[in-house]
Amino acid sequence: MKRLLAFSILLGASVLSAQNKVTFTDTRLKNGLRVIIAEDHNAPVFSIAVSYNAGSRDERKGRTGFAHLFEHMMFKGSENIGPGEHFTLVFNNGGNMNGTTNKDRTLYFETLPSNQLDLGLFLEADRMRSLEITKANLDNQRNAVQEERRLGVDNNPYGKTFEAIDSLAYSNFAYQHSVIGSMADLSAATVEDVAAFFKTYYAPNNAVVAIVGDVKTAEVLEKARKYFEPIPRQKDPAPVDMTEPASSSEKRLALEDQLARLTRIDISWVVPPSSSNDDAALSVLATVLGGGRSGRLYENLVRQQQLASNIGAGKGESRGPGLFRFFVQVAPGKNPPDAEKAALAELERVKTGGVQDWEVEKARSSARRQMVSGLQSSLQRAVLLSQYALFYNDPDRINTRSKMISDVTAADVQRVAKQYLNEANRSVIVTTPKAAVRPGDK
C-alpha cells in the first residue's frame, strides 16, 4: 500500500501554532509503567523516549561508570533481538536512535517513519523484558566505553578538570563521581553486577515511556499494553540519599594539564535541585551572566577587559543539588587571579546592583523560543515529557516551564544570587598547562 503525502496535508494539520501547547495522555499500565502519548500529524514521523530511573547517582563505590556501561549493554540483544539488531533495524528503516546516561537517568530513544510504530514499541519492550546478559557482550562494550572515556576525558585538554569539578564541589558520593566512571571500576564490573542492576532498575515501574508524533493515541495505548504489560513489576529501588552536607568554606584545587595550552578557571556553587521554587530565578541569573554576547561575563571579561578569550555561565537540570557554574579561559599573557577576581566581581555586581529589565526580558524570550522550537521536533517533546514525568512527576512542565521563567522578577534574581552563590558554597579549580615533551626532547 502506498501512502502519499502532499504539501496541502502538511499545511492543513497545523495544530501547534494555534495553541503552542503540547496536549498528551498519561496512563499507568498494570505493571507500573507510565505511558505518555502526544499526537501530532504534521510529519509522517514519531519518536519514542524511554527514561529509566537509573543514573550514575544510583552507583555504589567500586562500580562507577556502571549505569552508562549498562546503557551500552542495552544494544547487545534480548530474547528476540540479536546483538546490534536494534540499531540496524532502526537505521535500515530510515530512523534514528541513541541512548544517553547522566547522573539522574538513562534515556533511550528512536525516531522512525510512522509506519514503524510496532517496530519501535517492540524493540523497547523486548529489551526491557529480556536483556541478554553475557560475558562476551559485557567485555565487548567495556572496551567501547573505555574508548569513549579516552576520547572524552583522557586524550582531551581539560578532561581531568571536567571530572574534578563534581568531585570537588560535592561531598555526597552520588553526584561526586563521574558518569563515565574510572577505568579500574569499569574493568571490575561483572556479569552478575549487570544482571542485578537490570532486575532492579530496568523494571517497568521504574521507567516512563513517551510516544510523540503521527500516531493515534488509542492504537498506541493498545499496542503499549500488548508489548509492555506482560513485563513483571519489580520491587521499587531504594531511594538514593542525595543530602549534600553544607560546606563551611571555599574549596580550591590546582591542576596541571599536559594537553592544555591555556589556563582555565572553573568556579561552581552548589544550588538547590531543579524542583526548587528558586530554580527558575537561578536559570535567569545564568542567562544574565552567561547568555550570549550581551551576557555580563562575555561583555566585560572577553570584550571590554580582554582578560578571557572564552567564558561561560550555566546551570544544568538536576534532580538532586545542582551546580551553578562559571568557566573562564584566561587570555594568553593575562594573570589568572585577575580573571577570577573579575568574574566574581560580575556576580557581586548582581548582588549589590541587581539586574536590568532587558536582562530579565532576554531570559523570558529565550525560554519562549526554546519552547516553540521544541514543538518542531517529536523527539524533543518525547524526551521532555518522559523526563519531566520521571523527575518531577509533572509531564506538563513541558508547557509550564516557560511561564515559570516569565514569572521571575529582577528582585528574585538578585535574591537567589545573594542566597546561594556565596564563598562557603563555592569550589574553584585552576587548570594550568604543563609543557609537554616535544619531539626530539630527551
Added chain:
Amino acid sequence: MRTPIAVLRTLKLTVLMCAGTAGIEAQQPPAPPPTQTVVMKGKAPVSDQVLNVRLPRPREGSLANGIHLIVLEDHRTPQVAFSLTIPGAGGFFDAAGQAGLAQATAVMMREGTTTRTTLQISEQLETTASTLNVGSGMSALDATVAGSALTEHVGKLFDMAADILLNPTFPEEEFAKYKQRTSAQLNQQRSIPGFLVQELWSKVISGDHPSGRIAMQATTLNGFTRAQLVEFHKTRYVPDNAAIAIAGDISYADASKLVESRLGGWKKAGTPAPTASDPAPAGAARVSLVDRPNSVQTNFVVGTQAISRVDADYDALQLMNAVVGGGPTGRLFTHLREEKGYTYGAYSGLSAGRYKGTWLASTDVRSEVTEPALTDLMDELRQIREVPVPAKELADKKRSLVASFALSLESPQQVLNYYVTSWVYKLPADYWDRYPERLNTITPMQVQSVARKYLDAGKMQIIAVGDGKKVTDILKKFGPLDVYDVEGKKVTSVVP
C-alpha cells in the same frame, strides 16, 4: 576479539547481514567483511509498507537586483529562519598569504554598523531570542548571512540583517579585540587532536589549493588591516549571484515584500558568477603523523580525492559510503567497534561541492591497538574494492537512505536545504522526487566500480595524530612516513 559464544550464536541462530550472496562470493577471493557480531534474529515486526514521502516544494522567484528568492511556507510553529548565500565572498577566493581575510570580514560585519555598536547588536538580538550570524568558511566559495526569530520579531531581524550586510563600519577597536581573542582560540585548538588530524589531512590532500584551508594563521590574522576588510566587503558582498532561502511562518508574498523592502537598495555590481578550479591530484599513498606527546589514542583519517557534487558517480559513491561507514550500520563501525572494541566510533564521509572533494574514513583508537585497527580499516577498503556488496546489504542501505527523508519533514529548514542544494548545483527540477528511483537502479557492480575508481590504494593518504614514541615504528609499516609537530611543522621523513 570475537568470542566463541558469539561465533556459536552466529552459526546456529542467525541470518547474517552480509550472507545473501555466498554463491557469488565463492568465486571472489577473499572472504566478505567480518560483520558477524551483528546478529539479525528477524523476529521484530517491521512494516514493509512503502512510505512514499513527497517533499513539499518551495516557491521561487527573483528580485530586481538579481537576488534569487526561495520560500518554504510552513505555519506549524511561529518562527522564521532565513539564509542568504553570497557566492564569491568565501575564503576560497582569498589570495595566497591572505587566507582568512574572508572569514575576518564576515565575523567583523556584526561588530558595528553606522547606527549600532556591537553591544547594541547583541542586546537587540538576544532580548528577542533571535539569531543572526555572518559566516564565511576558510575554503568556502560563499559567505552566508543567516538568522532566525519568532514570527513577531521577523521585521526587526531583517532590519538588523540589512544593516549588518550593507552598513558595517569595521571599528578599529573591535578589530583589535577580535584579533586578540581569535589568536587565543587558534592557539587553543592546537591542543585538540580532532583539529590536528583535520588540518594535516586538508594540507596533504589539497596541497596549496584553497580547499586545504581550515584555519587562519595567527600571524596572517595580525597582519590584516581595517582597509582590507572594507575593500573585501565592498567588492565581494554583491547581490548579483546571491540567493535568500526563507522557511517558516511566512507567505511567499510577505517574504518577497520583506526582502524587497530591506535589500531592494543593495545594488548590482555586474560581478560574474565565481568559478572554482579543482585541486591538483594528490600524490602517491603516504602516511603523515602529527606527533602529539602524551596522547593515549591515535586519531586516524584515511582517504583520497573524490568528486564534485554534480559528478555522474555521486549517487553510487554516496551509496558506497553508506556501506563502508555511513553511521552505526556501516562496516567500519560494525567491525572496528562492535566486533573488535578498538574504538568508540568509526565512520566515513563524502564531501562534494563545486570543485573536486574528498572521501575519507575516520576513527580514534587507543594507542595500543593502532596497528591492528589500521590494518583492519585498510582491509575494509580493500574489501569494498575487491568484493561486490551483497544484494541484501545494498538493499538495506538504499532503504535507509530513502526512508530517512520522512524524518526531514519535521524541519522546514531541512526540507528547504534540499532545494537550496538544487539551486546551487543547478539540479533538475525533479531531482529529489526521482532520488529513490535513481538509487534503486544502482547495482553492486557499480558500487564496486566507484570503489575501485576512488578508493585507489596507490593514492590512499593515511593521516594520524598520536604519541610518536608509541606509534612511529608501527606507521612506517604502512608506507613512507612524514612526521609533523603539533605546530604543523614537518620534523622528519622516513622511507621504509
